[in-house]
Amino acid sequence: KQEVTQIPAALSVPEGENLVLNCSFTDSAIYNLQWFRQDPGKGLTSLLLIQSSQREQTSGRLNASLDKSSGRSTLYIAASQPGDSATYLCAVKNQGGKLIFGQGTELSVKP
Amino acid sequence: NAGVTQTPKFQVLKTGQSMTLQCAQDMNHEYMSWYRQDPGMGLRLIHYSVGAGITDQGEVPNGYNVSRSTTEDFPLRLLSAAPSQTSVYFCASSYSGGANTGELFFGEGSRLTVL
Numbered sequence: 001k002q003e004v005t006q007i008p009a010a011l012s013v014p015e016g017e018n019l020v021l022n023c024s025f026t027d028s029a030i031y032n033l034q035w036f037r038q039d040p041g042k043g044l045t046s047l048l049l050i051q052s053s054q055r056e057q058t059s060g061r062l063n064a065s066l067d068k069s070s071g072r073s074t075l076y077i078a079a080s081q082p083g084d085s086a087t088y089l090c091a092v093k094n095q096g097g098k099l100i101f102g103q104g105t106e107l108s109v110k111p
Numbered sequence: 112n113a114g115v116t117q118t119p120k121f122q123v124l125k126t127g128q129s130m131t132l133q134c135a136q137d138m139n140h141e142y143m144s145w146y147r148q149d150p151g152m153g154l155r156l157i158h159y160s161v162g163a164g165i166t167d168q169g170e171v172p173n174g175y176n177v178s179r180s181t182t183e184d185f186p187l188r189l190l191s192a193a194p195s196q197t198s199v200y201f202c203a204s205s206y207s208g209g210a211n212t213g214e215l216f217f218g219e220g221s222r223l224t225v226l
Contacts, residue, residue, distance in 0.1 A: 034214065034215060036217075041220075042220070043115075043201055043217035043218055043220050044201070044203075044217040045217070046214040046215060049213070049214050089153075091154075091215070098156060098169065098170075099215065101146075101153050102153065103151075103153040104153065
């Protein structure tokens with residue numbers, strides 16, 4: 001059974017810091033991995049989608065990497081800003097077709 | 112651009128009542144799904160559909176029914192509400208349910224309280 005783990009559960013950093021969020025999964029037979037952002041009381045917004053054949057994806061200050069063999073993905077946020085404060089979730093798409101979510105990392109960027 | 116639209120945003124029910132959460136998407140997506148989000152449990156898949164007329168169960172299907180008569184709509188029915196169904200419900204859709212899914216797009220959520 002696929003399990004997705006995100007560590008840490010919560011992270012607080014000062015504005016301007018570069019930071020890394022971690023996501024690990026137990027079954028490497030995946031179609032893709034997706035990173036989402038969720039603001040309080042809101043739905044999830046897709047940030048980056050990495051197909052199983054890809055190693056990384058970039059969008060602005062965000063860079064996500066995927067290492068299928070070790071069952072790991074990282075989301076790198078450069079020059080963090082208070083507006084980046086949110087919960088970040090990763091999700092893997094199994095080859096069975098189901099999307100399995102991690103529990104998220106709650107990020108707080110202090111001015 | 113509407114994307115994924117869920118109604119209602121908030122609902123309070125009494126135990127035993129039934130109701131339907133509506134979900135509609137205007138992106139011509141084949142794949143649609145329902146999740147519930149609970150503190151400490153994360154997002155859990157209730158039901159999903161890979162196309163009109165096709166539905167399947169997710170991790171936590173008990174107490175819920177779905178149907179997919181059109182590509183656009185994927186309603187979630189609570190047959191007899193229980194306090195354990197108090198949660199935030201999210202509808203999500205993507206281009207397809209297979210390997211080349213594209214991004215998953217979420218609605219804003221429906222917050223349900225069962226008394």
